[in-house]
Amino acid sequence: AQSVSQHNHHVILSEAASLELGCNYSYGGTVNLFWYVQYPGQHLQLLLKYFSGDPLVKGIKGFEAEFIKSKFSFNLRKPSVQWSDTAEYFCAARRGDTGRRALTFGSGTRLQVQP
């Protein structure tokens, strides 16, 4: 079965620091990849997604992610975080070659940005 791993469970950064959150998936075929963000008390919102094409994907709020097929990775990055980026971040994957349409999520990374 497909799995998604997020190895950083809790990250604490100061404002203006650079961010990189790791995400690895296990499926070797065609895969669709997503990063979602959940702000405190709110539901999940899509940050960015990768389906095909340019492996460097730019999303909302200055976030980007790079798909590296050889490493089965889809790490999320932001050059300079803000206090408002404090949230929980989830990586998710879906097989791109089957009829299954539900996502497999990682366990999440809680980001705390200190002013």
Place this chain on the structure above:
Amino acid sequence: NAGVTQTPKFQVLKTGQSMTLQCAQDMNHEYMSWYRQDPGMGLRLIHYSVGAGITDQGEVPNGYNVSRSTTEDFPLRLLSAAPSQTSVYFCASRRAGIPGSPDTQYFGPGTRLTVL
């Protein structure tokens, strides 16, 4: 469009009680899913549906039933609630497309359930 709506937002049950979590979407999406979110475990798929009359089990289906009689609604039933079902439940939907099509999954606001 209201998007994906869920009711109730909060619910407290006693062990053994039954209840139904409601989920509706007005985007005419074929695919709908239920997830539960627990600390340190991310979101886990409970059940999903690829269209009216079609449902299938996800990763953690035990203790939950679903049905999909209409495109719009996808209720989740707990027949006999247990403390292990204390969680936040999210419903999601997306439209069908060719495999790999860049369709976004939309999430509802969630239902926070506590089972005593």
